[in-house]
Amino acid sequence: MPHLDAIDRKIIAALQADGRQTVQDLAGQCGLSPSPCLRRVRLLEESGVIKGYTAVIDQEKVGLPVSVFASIKLERTREEELDRFSMMIARWPEVVDCYLMTGPRDYLLRIVVRDVQAYERFLKTKLTRLDGIASIESSFALGQVKTSGALPVLEG
The missing domain is CATH 1.10.10.10 (Winged helix-like DNA-binding domain superfamily/Winged helix DNA-binding domain)
Known part of the structure; x- marks a missing residue:
């Protein structure tokens, strides 16, 4: 670093x-x-500290107002399964954030979609078709209290 x-x-x-x-x-x-x-x-x-530059887009104004958080539990957490899951998730534009987690779930995803029906389609045609998933728990965000891509670098 x-x-x-x-x-x-x-x-x-x-x-x-x-x-x-x-x-x-x-x-x-x-x-x-x-x-x-x-x-x-x-x-x-x-040095990679600055990874790139991007525009901050309003989710609602581009027709993607729904954020769904999906907690994923894999059947096994061997390196091959983790890598396979990560590679598949990386291909799907609906998944805007994906974290490998500690605790009872293996991954936490934030998925953005147009509406509940679009999430159902995503779930049925993509996520549930992945091999090795033991369970999926979905939570719909009711509102966004805070969002920031900025890191608190001045405090360090």
């Missing part, structure tokens, strides 16, 4: 708030001139 100093953390926090800002604006926020600021951004990108 690369060492992050206070300026790196400022750069990361500023880019998380607005990834489209100019190098001049970013440099001003971080107390640098543009050239050294750009150099630091490039180093953060090359």
Whole structure:
């Protein structure tokens, strides 16, 4: 893991708030001139600290208002089964988050869909057809209290 100093953390926090800002604006926020600021951004990108840039999209405005959390228990948790499950899940755009978990369930998925019927189709045509699944528990989100892709880097 690369060492992050206070300026790196400022750069990361500023880019998380607005990834489209100019190098001049970013440099001003971080107390640098543009050239050294750009150099630091490039180093953060090359080291993998900054993995990429993306737009934050409103789920409802693109017709995908429903979030479903599915807890998955596999029949066996050998490496081959975990890898096979992960490879299949990675192919499905409906699954926007997938975590390997500790505790009674092996995976937690967040699935976004248009409506309950779309989730039922996803469940029947994709998820339940995977070999090695012992159980699936689905929970529908009633509302979103907080969402943030930003990490609390200034606190570290």
